[in-house]
Amino acid sequence: MTVQLLLNALPGTYAESRRAPEKGVPDWASGPGLVSATQAPDETSILCLADRVPDGVETSGGWQAVQVSNLVDLDVPGVVLAAVRPISEVGLGVFVTSTFDRDYLLVRAAQQRAAQAAWIMAGHSYLDGGLTLRxxxxxxxxxxxxxxxxxxxxxxxxxxxxxxxxxxxxxxxxxxxxxxxxxxxxxxxxxxxxxxxxxxxxxxxxxxxxxxxxxxxxxxxxxxxxxxxxxxxxxxxxxxxxxxxxxxxxxxxxxxxxxxxxxxxxxxxxxxxxxxxxxxxxxxxxxxx
The missing domain is CATH 3.40.630.30 (Gcn5-related N-acetyltransferase (GNAT))
Incomplete structure (x- = not known):
């Protein structure tokens, strides 16, 4: 099945931060933009806008968040694959986080144009600041x-x-x-x-x-x-x-x-x-x- 996606670039630069599992989710994570908190037995991982991450926190910054705007059921196959495959095939890194309704892709902000090109050439539409490129x-x-x-x-x-x-x-x-x-x-x-x-x-x-x-x-x-x-x-x-x-x-x-x-x-x-x-x-x- 060919899945055509509507990808929406979110404003701002994001960071993925790591905390010890016993520290839980910090107050500084809350705020505007995309926020994702995952607590595992060996770590707590926080995704949020980079400017909210305090100094001294182990973090990986410089990420661009892109929303898969298509509304699909959780068990519909091929959505994440359709989003990840084009940029993976051109050698770009990506990680994915999901909410109940949508998937979100994180690519390096410095590689945003390359990711955009790969998605568009794969037949997806890319929304960026009120413009649709396709x-x-x-x-x-x-x-x-x-x-x-x-x-x-x-x-x-x-x-x-x-x-x-x-x-x-x-x-x-x-x-x-x-x-x-x-x-x-x-x-x-x-x-x-x-x-x-x-x-x-x-x-x-x-x-x-x-x-x-x-x-x-x-x-x-x-x-x-x-x-x-x-x-x-x-x-x-x-x-x-x-x-x-x-x-x-x-x-x-x-x-x-x-x-x-x-x-x-x-x-x-x-x-x-x-x-x-x-x-x-x-x-x-x-x-x-």
Whole structure:
């Protein structure tokens, strides 16, 4: 059985602390956020927000808590496996705690983007601060095309030749995304209040980001950088050692953004057309081995 999960990142950084069994559950554990106390014969273990743990307590900090928001019966099989397997397969550690209604996963906060990438590519949806990140479905070709069309036309209104902007219309963009999504190609989209506001799509080549777009109304809050990091994490999990992305040389805002994100110009080329022989800069980011 394939289980598709809705994963919700909880705010704050968590810590798992250990106390002697005779000391029981301390008062400092109580408060906002996720709290889990397990008393065993040989220890008492406390999970709570890290800023409540006093000095001198044996603790492991730096954890991100993620709620499995699906409501399922306690004996429904496959839920924890569906959540744990994707991140385990890419080499990330995780521990799980559960309440009566839900399961919670703890991953290292420093590895949050890598875990997010693994979950999304496994077909799960990831909620983060009011945004839902997920794979686009084949039936969404028109909505994905609408975002692509709108952002591209805004970015290149004064750069691309008029005949090119006219040719790259909604009909053409919709046909492109219909064929691409129907073929099984994966594109990560970002949704807010039911509206698509972001897009990141990699090519079949593991380390090439072909599309990265953020709606004008959603800019300035770090979404573009988040999508770039997500593309880098996906590429790394596919075995790539470098991520590349092409941008038209005259697109000054995009050039400044990718440079600010640590990209280096590793090549220059002319687009092969046939519509527009634009001069492009190829930005590259090295990935860890």
């Amino acid at each position: 794979l686009a479905g084949p039936q969404e070709n028109e909505t994905v095309a609408a975002l692509h069309f709108r952002v591209w036309q805004e970015a290149y209104a004064k750069i691309a030749p008029p005949e090119v902007r006219l040719a790259l219309n909604m009909v053409r963009r919709t046909a492109y995304w219909r064929d691409r999504l129907a073929s099984g190609a994966q594109a990560v989209v970002v949704e807010r209040d039911g509206e698509l506001i972001g897009l990141c799509a990699l090519s079949e080549c593991a380390g090439e980001i072909e599309h990265l777009y953020v709606a004008r109304a959603a800019r300035g809050a770090g979404l573009g950088r988040q999508l770039l990091q997500l593309g880098q994490a996906i590429s790394h999990q596919r075995g790539a050692q470098q991520v590349t992305l092409a941008v038209v040389r005259d697109n000054a805002p995009a050039v400044a953004f990718y440079a600010a994100c640590g990209g280096d110009v590793i090549a220059e080329c002319q687009d092969k057309g046939p519509l527009w022989l634009s001069d492009n800069l190829i930005y590259g980011w090295s990935l860890p081995a």
